[in-house]
Amino acid sequence: MAEIKEIKKIGSERSSIHSHITGLGIDENGKAKYKADGLVGQVEAREAAWVVVQLIRQGKMAGKGILLVGPSGTGKTALAVGIAKELGEDTPFNTLNASEIYSVDLKKTEVLTQALRKSIGVRVRQKRMVYEGVVKEIKMKIARSKMNPYVQIPREVEIKLGTKDEERSLTAGEAIAEQISRQGVRKGDVIWIDAETGNVVKVGRAKGFEGVKTYDIESGKLVEIPAGPVKKEKELTNTFTLYDLDLTIAAQSFSITALFSAWTEREVNQDIRKQVDSYVKDLISKGVGELIPGVLFIDDAHMLDIETFSFLTKALEAELAPILVLATNRGTTKIRGTDVEAPHGMPLDLLDRLLIITTKPYTREENRDIIAIRAEELDIELDPQALEELTNLSVEDSLRYSIQLLEPSQVIARKAGRGVVKAEDVKEASRLFSDLRRSVKYVKENESLFLK
Incomplete structure (x- = not known):
């Protein structure tokens, strides 16, 4: 069997004050409802944001960005989250405060490049052979750990999977047994097992299966019992960011000599990024992958300096670029790093590339x-x-x-x-x-x- 290196998503999403927002709250005619999708008011701003979403979907936002202007607490971040939600549930949304780029450990360009790549997703579709069905019987064989004889671990599992049309009994080794034990798989659960990698995914509890209670809070999500054969070809879809792929490739090139050097995962080599870009383009050309331009939201954009503005202006024109959304609550102020005063503290050549949406105080x-x-x-x-x-x-x-x-x-x-x-x-x-x-x-x- 070929060696498989699984790409894992880096980090986890943290809960925020905007977790209740599910979209822009727009009806079928492009008009904003007063209260919908977790948003209230800001009708004109939401309708403008909806037009931006349509432009993005039509591929007409290349080289452009969005600037949200309004007093503090008028929903600028909420609007940016709504744009990302409208683009799709798996659309990457990355938030960066302008002051975060002034790091003592990393160059400004590295912080910005990482932020940009965290905001671009790649949706990968793969057809894999899997065993899928509801667990009808399960027997776990336990043995002492080789590393610690006082600890018992799952060594082997015998499992009977069934669909509406077929049943199969399977025996699996330690790797699969450990996953089944860790996920708490039991009789009545619908699962699938990747026949090649051995990855186990618990889908939910089988609706209508004996012993599965529809009112039990601990039963988990109720799903239909699969139909067809137990072993089948299944299309799997995963979404990764370019930054996820960068770190995966960087980890593969990690050598033992790096343990005794100043090597760090925090800064990614440009050669690795070029390798990832080439790999992504190859996936897209084969029809296996799909690029998902996400949203990079930079709050307090007036805190950025002239060098950063220059970097972002060039980034907007790049082939692989996310949707850049800037937000500010400043009027006319100095551009950081200069003595020049400008609207919102931004250079005019960048402002000319931005669609400006204003937010108003709430009633x-x-x-x-x-x-x-x-x-x-x-x-x-x-x-x-x-x-x-x-x-x-x-x-x-x-x-x-x-x-x-x-x-x-x-x-x-x-x-x-x-x-x-x-x-x-x-x-x-x-x-x-x-x-x-x-x-x-x-x-x-x-x-x-x-x-x-």
Whole structure:
């Protein structure tokens, strides 16, 4: 059997304040709904973003980018997430704050290049022979570990897989047995096993199979029992970023001498990137792979310097380039690294390449709806008066401050033995955690006590 080196995705997605956003909330006529897909208001900005999505799908965004301009807390990041979601669930979305490029370990160009390549995906389709079916019987043979005789590990597994049309009994060795044990595969689970690599994938619980409860919370996702033969050819689809592939190739070229040198995975050699680009182009030409331009979102873009702007201008024209989305809350200010003042602190030659979308402050009603959506996402039950109190705070102080009080208010409510957050809990949280206005007032009143 040929040696198989599996490409694994690097890193994991972290949860964020925009995890509830599933799209731009646009109807079939290209008009934004007031509240949809986790977004509220910003109708004009969302409709403009939808037009951008259509341009991307038609391949008409080459050499262009997007600039989101608006005051703090007006949904610029949410809009960028919505664009990525509209392009597809597996579209890479990479967020970078402008200040992150000033690293002491890496050059600015390396940080930006890695960010760009994390934002470009490759969807690979492969036809593989697999064993697929519902687990009807499973027997695990346990033996002592060769490395540690006091530990027992799965050594072999006997498993009977069945479809609607066929049954097969299989015996597999230690590698597959270990995966089955680790994933907790049991009778009634639908799984498939790659006949070549031995990878095991647990799909879910078989709907209608004996012993599978539809109301059991621990049963997992319910799926239909597969039809046809147990051993079959199956098309598998995986999506990787160019950065994933860079690190995979870099790891393969890693030598034992690197253990005694200053070698680090943090910086990738340009020769490796050229090798990856050539490999990707070959996959695309064979019809096996498909390039997915993702979204690189750079917040606080006014913090970038003149060298970075020059790099990004050239990157927009590259053959393999993501959709560049910049965001800023600044008006006219100096371009970092120069004494020149420009709109949003950006060079005019870059601004000419950007489609500019403006966001406006939210109304009171929009603030209330956004707070309610976020509370639902965090599984926090709000009393109507508590929602009204948070809405008042969002108008008096800021929407972000109001949203930040949700979880502290829940902690205070639970301390009082309540599952529902009341207005008094919100007031107590607001008393404990100062907003910006009160913080500035406190500093001014006690200015003599602070160090100069």
